[in-house]
Amino acid sequence: MCKPSTDLLIPQVGIITHIRQETPDVKTFRIVTTSGAKAFSHMPGQCAMLSVPGIGEAMFSIASSPTNTEFMEFSIKACGTLTDHLHRLAIGSHVTIRGPYGNIFPMEDAFKGRDLLFIAGGIGLAPVRSAIKYVFDNRTNYGHVDILYGARSADDLVYRHEIEENWASQPNTNVYITIDRPQDDWSGHTGFVPAYFADIGFAPDKMALVCGPPIMIKRTLDALLTAGFKKDQVYTTLELRMKCGIGKCGRCNIGPKYVCKDGPVFRCDELDALPDEY
Amino acid sequence: MMKIAKEHLPRLFAALAKQIDLLLPAQQAEVVNFAPFCPDAEIDLTTLKTANTPKHFFLPQVEDLYTAAVNAGQISISAADTPIKPFAIFGVRACDAAALDVLDSVYLSDPIDQFYQTRRQAGCIITLACEKPTASCFCTAFGINPTEPCGDITTWLTDDVLYWQPNTEKGDKITELVADLLQLTDESPAQDISENICLPLDKFNPDNLLALFNAPNWQDLSVACIACGACTFVCPTCQCYDITDFDTGTSITRYRCWDSCLYSDFTQMAHGNPRTTQAERFRQRFMHKLVYHPANNDQYGCVGCGRCVAACPAGLNIVKVIKKLEVAGNV
Ligand code: SF4
Ligand code: SF4
Ligand code: FES
Numbered sequence: 001m002c003k004p005s006t007d008l009l010i011p012q013v014g015i016i017t018h019i020r021q022e023t024p025d026v027k028t029f030r031i032v033t034t035s036g037a038k039a040f041s042h043m044p045g046q047c048a049m050l051s052v053p054g055i056g057e058a059m060f061s062i063a064s065s066p067t068n069t070e071f072m073e074f075s076i077k078a079c080g081t082l083t084d085h086l087h088r089l090a091i092g093s094h095v096t097i098r099g100p101y102g103n104i105f106p107m108e109d110a111f112k113g114r115d116l117l118f119i120a121g122g123i124g125l126a127p128v129r130s131a132i133k134y135v136f137d138n139r140t141n142y143g144h145v146d147i148l149y150g151a152r153s154a155d156d157l158v159y160r161h162e163i164e165e166n167w168a169s170q171p172n173t174n175v176y177i178t179i180d181r182p183q184d185d186w187s188g189h190t191g192f193v194p195a196y197f198a199d200i201g202f203a204p205d206k207m208a209l210v211c212g213p214p215i216m217i218k219r220t221l222d223a224l225l226t227a228g229f230k231k232d233q234v235y236t237t238l239e240l241r242m243k244c245g246i247g248k249c250g251r252c253n254i255g256p257k258y259v260c261k262d263g264p265v266f267r268c269d270e271l272d273a274l275p276d277e278y
Numbered sequence: 279m280m281k282i283a284k285e286h287l288p289r290l291f292a293a294l295a296k297q298i299d300l301l302l303p304a305q306q307a308e309v310v311n312f313a314p315f316c317p318d319a320e321i322d323l324t325t326l327k328t329a330n331t332p333k334h335f336f337l338p339q340v341e342d343l344y345t346a347a348v349n350a351g352q353i354s355i356s357a358a359d360t361p362i363k364p365f366a367i368f369g370v371r372a373c374d375a376a377a378l379d380v381l382d383s384v385y386l387s388d389p390i391d392q393f394y395q396t397r398r399q400a401g402c403i404i405t406l407a408c409e410k411p412t413a414s415c416f417c418t419a420f421g422i423n424p425t426e427p428c429g430d431i432t433t434w435l436t437d438d439v440l441y442w443q444p445n446t447e448k449g450d451k452i453t454e455l456v457a458d459l460l461q462l463t464d465e466s467p468a469q470d471i472s473e474n475i476c477l478p479l480d481k482f483n484p485d486n487l488l489a490l491f492n493a494p495n496w497q498d499l500s501v502a503c504i505a506c507g508a509c510t511f512v513c514p515t516c517q518c519y520d521i522t523d524f525d526t527g528t529s530i531t532r533y534r535c536w537d538s539c540l541y542s543d544f545t546q547m548a549h550g551n552p553r554t555t556q557a558e559r560f561r562q563r564f565m566h567k568l569v570y571h572p573a574n575n576d577q578y579g580c581v582g583c584g585r586c587v588a589a590c591p592a593g594l595n596i597v598k599v600i601k602k603l604e605v606a607g608n609v
Contacts, residue, residue: 005569006387008344009521009534013353030333053346053353054523062426080548094353188338241547246389249537250518251545254552254567255487256573275491277552 011040011051011096017071019091020159023151026123027087028063028075031097039097042066044107044130045265047235048099049245050074052089058081059101059242059260065133072097075158092249101245101265102270105131105209105235114207115143119220121193121212122150122151127159127237128211129262136170145170146202150178150193150216154186176200192216194223204228210236214278221268231269238263238278254278280442280453280460287440290459291315291368298402298456299365301335303328312367323369323435326412327585331374331514332367336397337381340535343521347529358531360393366402368450369506372427375405377514379428383575384390384517402452405429407467411475414584416597419477422581434467441467475582477597478604484573491565495602500560502592507538509586509594510563515579518544550581564599 018030031050033039039048042062051057064073078087087097095186105111105127116135120128135142147167151157157177168175178189178196181232189196193216204227210220217236226232240252240259247261255274282290294300295315304313305320311329313319344360355463378398385394405427411417417424426432430449434441444453453460482490510516520537523530537544539562545553553559571579580596587595 007392010323010355010357013355052533053348054525055520056523057532083548089351093351094348096353096355128419239547241545243519243534246391247387248384248391248517248519249521249534250539250566251537253562253570254489255565256484273487275488277491277558 008171009098009244011049011098014039014095014097016089016091019041019089022075023156025078025087026075026156026158027078028073028158029086030071030073031095032071033097034094038069038071042072042100043104044134045103045127046100047102047127047245047260047264048072048074048097049101049241049242050082050086051096052082052085053096056080057083057096057243058082059239059245061127061130061237061264062100063129065130065137067134067137070252075123075129077123091272099245099259101242103224103262106207107131107134109154110235111135111207112141113143115145117146117148117202117206117208119193119197119208119210119212120150121216121220122156123158123252124216124237125149126211128209129159131209134169136167139171143172144206145173146176146206147173148176148178148193148197148200150196152180153183154179154188157164191221192219194219197223198227202227204230204233206233210234210235231272232267234268235265236268236271237265240269240278281439281463281465282442282460284298284435284438284440284461287321288317289319290440290456291535292317293456294366294368294452295461298452299363301365301367303369311378312369312468320363323406326371326408326415327588328369328374329512331377331512331583331585332370332403333374333377333381333514334402335365335367336378336394337385337517337519337536340533341393342531342533345526345529345531360398362396363398365384366404367415368433369406370403370427370429371406371408373415373422373581374423374514375403375427375429376417376420376422376581377583378403380515380571380575380577380579380581381517383571383577388430402431402448403429404431404433404449404452407432407434412584414587416477416582416584418475418582419479420578420580420582435603436467439467441465456511477600479578479600481604482568482578482600484558487565487573490532490569490603493603495531499599499602500557500594503540503556503560503594504592505540505542505556505559506589506591507540508589510538510540511536512585512589514583514585515567515581527570539566560594564596567596568600 014031019026028239060074151235182190242252243249247258252259300315301312310322310325385391408424430446432443446452517532518537521534567579
């Protein structure tokens with residue numbers, strides 16, 4: 001008689017050691033195992049399954065960099081049963097965590113040695129932050145860095161403090177921030193990301209990474225192509241409902257690709273071969 | 279090749295069942311289904327399609343993964359303790375045996391599903407060749423030969439003899455258990471498959487993926503679908519599962535259970551759903567079987583057992599889909 005090992009679907013217990021309120025509906029949770037260690041190693045772009053038993057389980061992108069060997073961070077928007085519950089948890093609460101899942105941003109190949117343009121909308125900055133911090137921690141491996149980030153309002157900008165205090169002062173780095181509409185306490189740029197991108201006029205000689213809501217990704221991709229970028233210079237991430245995270249449960253496919261395993265990172269020319277069902 | 283007289287089959291089954299858990303197609307309340315051997319079971323070796331498929335024994339409809347005890351925000355996890363004993367299934371038909379290859383390509387590819395693998399290793403498949411397909415069989419359209427089923431052991435039943443051919447090491451071991459009842463022979467069973475069903479499958483290949491996906495026929499083809507999911511639950515190759523929680527009152531049991539891509543909440547997320555219409559969900563089932571699974575695994579995801587044809591209350595089926603898309607000239 002034998003007993004199956006169930007490692008793949010069985011999580012570790014994680015403990016929330018720090019919570020930062022980023023925006024009215026986004027919090028960043030710092031998570032370690034109950035012994036205080038990082039739950040597993042990962043690369044930028046990868047995701048983890050977080051759960052509260054009895055409430056639900058869902059996939060979240062890892063917002064911290066692999067160069068952080070002490071803990072992982074997840075920036076989570078309250079928008080459903082599990083995420084609302086997570087927002088009610090206090091420091092010291094347990095969650096479960098399993099992963100890492102999915103493929104990675106090409107930090108060590110296509111991005112290496114190149115000028116990089118990171119474009120994000122709203123909470124889409126979470127996976128991009130992992131890549132940005134990875135670049136800053138391995139600065140000599142990459143060229144010039146441009147970061148273009150937009151949100152609905154100034155209050156909806158995640159990592160605002162970190163961006164202003166840290167990212168903007170990094171060597172050889174430009175940060176551009178925009179919010180959709182003018183508001184009283186905002187003196188920065190206003191307007192949508194694709195339009196701001198066109199105004200700035202980036203030279204199409206870089207590698208680009210675009211993350212955000214599907215409509216923002218589509219419009220930004222159009223703007224990139226108009227600016228002379230080729231599809232094989234542009235990477236993005238997709239998000240679908242997931243259960244297993246390992247390409248078995250059949251839930252997250254776009255055509256023959258499983259976003260949990262073959263994604264979430266796709267090069268934009270790869271998307272042309274897939275049905276428009278995301 | 280070995281053989282045993284048909285009249286001695288009860289002795290063969292009884293001898294096997296003494297040494298290993300044996301499942302056989304048997305009549306229960308006028309339904310033929312795989313059931314554990316018992317001496318007075320009404321064994322049925324003529325019905326081709328059991329109500330449920332052998333998939334149940336490898337990917338059970340419901341399966342516990344682990345239990346989480348939650349106390350004042352603190353969680354402790356214990357993996358499910360599901361012992362799996364060796365077993366043999368007799369009377370598996372060629373389509374259902376081929377369906378296990380389809381499941382293998384998913385569940386035994388990296389990363390391997392340990393539950394499934396443990397059950398596959400524990401289970402011995404004894405197939406039974408078909409002599410005459412039923413009206414709803416179309417396995418041959420997918421290149422399956424019903425007279426030469428695969429499996430750990432292949433058997434052929436004639437009017438008076440059962441021929442027995444072990445194919446694998448596992449099959450040899452099971453054969454040893456009943457070696458005294460089997461005789462060696464150089465006869466071979468007559469195998470003439472009368473009908474060769476053909477379906478126009480040429481266009482169903484990954485090169486036509488987008489053309490098939492974008493074909494305008496899906497709306498018409500699916501309009502009668504009531505999203506009951508019957509087609510997915512009777513299917514020996516359908517693989518999708520859900521993971522969800524059961525609150526026992528004192529702890530949470532997380533289990534997985536079969537799911538259906540025909541259900542509206544299958545891909546529902548907090549912020550939207552990529553498949554909002556039944557036509558899109560219907561398209562997913564057939565595109566998966568006929569295009570996506572072949573694109574990844576070089577084999578069709580349908581074995582032509584015809585169960586979904588019989589099960590659909592709306593008269594929809596994969597044969598109609600294939601024929602309609604083929605002749606529609608949109609591809
Ligand atoms: S799709 Fe229908 S015919 Fe094909 S294997 Fe599944 S149940 Fe059988
Ligand atoms: S059995 Fe027929 S009606 Fe039911 S979900 Fe399948 S196609 Fe739709
Ligand atoms: S989440 Fe199960 S296949 Fe992707």
